[in-house]
Every structure is written in structure tokens, then in C-alpha cells.
Amino acid sequence: MSIPAPDWLTRHDGALKPGVDGNSWVVLFADLPQYNVIPRPAAGQFACEVVQTINGKRLDCPGTFATRAGALQGGLEALRQALGW
Numbered sequence: 001m002s003i004p005a006p007d008w009l010t011r012h013d014g015a016l017k018p019g020v021d022g023n024s025w026v027v028l029f030a031d032l033p034q035y036n037v038i039p040r041p042a043a044g045q046f047a048c049e050v051v052q053t054i055n056g057k058r059l060d061c062p063g064t065f066a067t068r069a070g071a072l073q074g075g076l077e078a079l080r081q082a083l084g085w
Helices: 007-011 068-083
Strands: 014-018 025-029 032-042 045-052
Touching: 007 014, 007 068, 025 068, 032 068, 045 068
Parallel strands: none
Antiparallel strands: 014 025, 025 032, 032 045
16 A cells, blocks of 8 residues: 655655555654554554654554554554644
């Protein structure tokens, strides 16, 4: 699944790349991986994990989503809010 980087991310010189496992996406700033966004199955739907790469700290991503793409978008929105953008 190909997902374009959201505008808020590109405005801050960020990028979104598929993870090496094919099931996650990596948020990069200055070409360095900063966060992993990982949609996960949850009760017939999907939830999302957002994990900071340097220390493994998880960001809260509430709710479930009907699709993997929806979970990814939800995770990116949770990251945007956590960064205060």
C-alpha cells in the first residue's frame, strides 16, 4: 500500500517511507528515522502503534479503524498532535 506523506510532515522537511517488514511505515526527519507507525489487527478492525525509534517510547493512538490505511492515517494524526503541529 502506497501512502503519500501528509502536508504537515513535508512542511517540516519530513518524509514517510515503507518499513523493511512491509507492514509498517517510518517517519523521517532530516533523512533519519524518528518514528515507526505500525497498523495492527484489533478485534476485526485495526489499531495503530506509534513508536519513537531512538528509545522505543510509544505515543498514544486511541481508537480502532476499519482499514489498515485508516489506522496509518490515525497514527500519523496522533503523531502530529504529539509534536504540537
